[in-house]
Amino acid sequence: MNNVNTSNITKNKPILSDTVLIAIFGALWGFMEISLGAILKGIRIPMGGAILTAIACIIFLTGRNFTQRKGSIIMMGTIAAILKVFSVGTVIAGPFMAILIEALIGEVMISIFGINLFSYVFTSGILTLYTIVHPLISQGLIFGENIFKIYLETFKQIANLFNIDVSYLGWIIVLYAGIHFMLGAISGWLAFSLATRVKKDFIDLLHYRNYTL
Amino acid sequence: MKIALFLLVIFIGLAVFITFENQWYIVPVVLIAIFITEKKAFQLFLKWKFLLFLAILSFGIPLFLGTKDESFWGISYSKEYFQMSIVMVNRSIIILLSIRMFTNRISIGQISHGLNRIKMQKFGQVFTISMHTLPEIKKITLNTITEFRHTPRNQNIFSELYNYMVKLIVRILVYAHHYNTQKDNQLNSQ
Numbered sequence: 364m365n366n367v368n369t370s371n372i373t374k375n376k377p378i379l380s381d382t383v384l385i386a387i388f389g390a391l392w393g394f395m396e397i398s399l400g401a402i403l404k405g406i407r408i409p410m411g412g413a414i415l416t417a418i419a420c421i422i423f424l425t426g427r428n429f430t431q432r433k434g435s436i437i438m439m440g441t442i443a444a445i446l447k448v449f450s451v452g453t454v455i456a457g458p459f460m461a462i463l464i465e466a467l468i469g470e471v472m473i474s475i476f477g478i479n480l481f482s483y484v485f486t487s488g489i490l491t492l493y494t495i496v497h498p499l500i501s502q503g504l505i506f507g508e509n510i511f512k513i514y515l516e517t518f519k520q521i522a523n524l525f526n527i528d529v530s531y532l533g534w535i536i537v538l539y540a541g542i543h544f545m546l547g548a549i550s551g552w553l554a555f556s557l558a559t560r561v562k563k564d565f566i567d568l569l570h571y572r573n574y575t576l
Numbered sequence: 577m578k579i580a581l582f583l584l585v586i587f588i589g590l591a592v593f594i595t596f597e598n599q600w601y602i603v604p605v606v607l608i609a610i611f612i613t614e615k616k617a618f619q620l621f622l623k624w625k626f627l628l629f630l631a632i633l634s635f636g637i638p639l640f641l642g643t644k645d646e647s648f649w650g651i652s653y654s655k656e657y658f659q660m661s662i663v664m665v666n667r668s669i670i671i672l673l674s675i676r677m678f679t680n681r682i683s684i685g686q687i688s689h690g691l692n693r694i695k696m697q698k699f700g701q702v703f704t705i706s707m708h709t710l711p712e713i714k715k716i717t718l719n720t721i722t723e724f725r726h727t728p729r730n731q732n733i734f735s736e737l738y739n740y741m742v743k744l745i746v747r748i749l750v751y752a753h754h755y756n757t758q759k760d761n762q763l764n765s766q
Contacts, residue, residue: 379752382698385703387752390713391705425745438699442706445687448679484661503669506633506664507592513657516641557738563746568746569753 378465381432388426389442392419395452396443413543414496416465417550419443420487423466424551427473436473440466457501463489464497484551492540492549493546583613587674591667596659603666606763610673617676622640624671630665637661720744729747 395418403411423439444462469486476482502510522532588611590602611618638661642654652730687703724740731739 379749380756382702383705383709384750385714385758386702387709387748387755389702390706390710391717394710394714394717428747441699442703445703457716466737491655505668507580507667507742509664511670512660513637513641553738553741557741557745560742561749564742564746565749568750 366510379429381435381446384430385425385432385435385438386442388429389439390424390446391426392422392439392549393446395419395422396447396458400447400458402448404516410494410546412461413419413546415462415501416491416494417487417546419462419553420469420490420547420550421557423469424483424554425558425561428478428555428562429471431451433474436470437466440469448515456500460501460504461497462492462509465493465501468493479556480552484548485526487545487554488547491543491550495540495543497505534550580613580678583609584674584678587677588671591670591674594663594667594670596663597719599663599666603670606670606705607673610670614677616680620672620676631667634658634661634665637721709751709755713748716747717744720747729760 507545638653642657644652645676646655
């Protein structure tokens, strides 16, 4: 049974069509964004955005493993973003843009590096790193470039007040970014491992139920 | 939907070009237009966090940052940062109200219909399926989470969690398979 070529799941159309797979993983991503997103926002957990992105990576990268269609991550992301827009009780503009940009970055990275462990780990790592940059981008769009001038000036004032050396800030940022990347890398590894295991279990299940691949 | 999208583009375009000099003309006109189009968008101002943020931006920043070259009732502030903050506040209000106006005026059904019409790589079809399958996906996910919470811990929590994640994806794929078969049967019977 283990000799069954797992790529048959996607190559043989009757088993699972790309359209249904993309729709289902997009809906799962959207549901996760609405439910877990609201919980994480409510409890104000540190790195909540990175955690949400890491889980999103697990979902869409696992889904991407089952479909060969290019642009599938963008489609899943668009579904998730639209669902998020219509979810009640959230500030919509930021997360909407974040999901779309995440999907775009994910799609580009997977198209370049292909479906393998390295690309999954690297893509997820980059995406969780992006969560650090995203607030700056969205605030730049909403408030304009002057918001950066205010941030910079505020930082200088705080540094002067506490006599903090600028080089320390550099190390803090590197450490913070490193933690984000690690979180992403773990989720990428998990997505790859999950997809491999799910393929096996799903084939076993279909075989058990006498479905032909 | 077309009108809402057109207004969104126009309002955001105007917000981007706001300066301290022209804001006195642009902002009231856009606010009135949004009020006439979608009054509910102004519920944004009921959020105290948003109001607090705007207050800090408009009045806090000029008091603490920049060269204090102006004075108001004995309180010195930076004119440059005050002007900058006012522009930022107005820009953000217009952008956020425009987005609210847009999302309040359209429904998921309209988006689905619009996507079907533009035939974006079958996205309309994918989106319609995702809307049909969402309730079942919610159910499967919540059932699996409940099952995970009530299962006695025989292994470490990470292994257990991993196994349940596998279970969840397999269940979703099985549901996708049933959905596929159901659709095929419907097509064949027609």
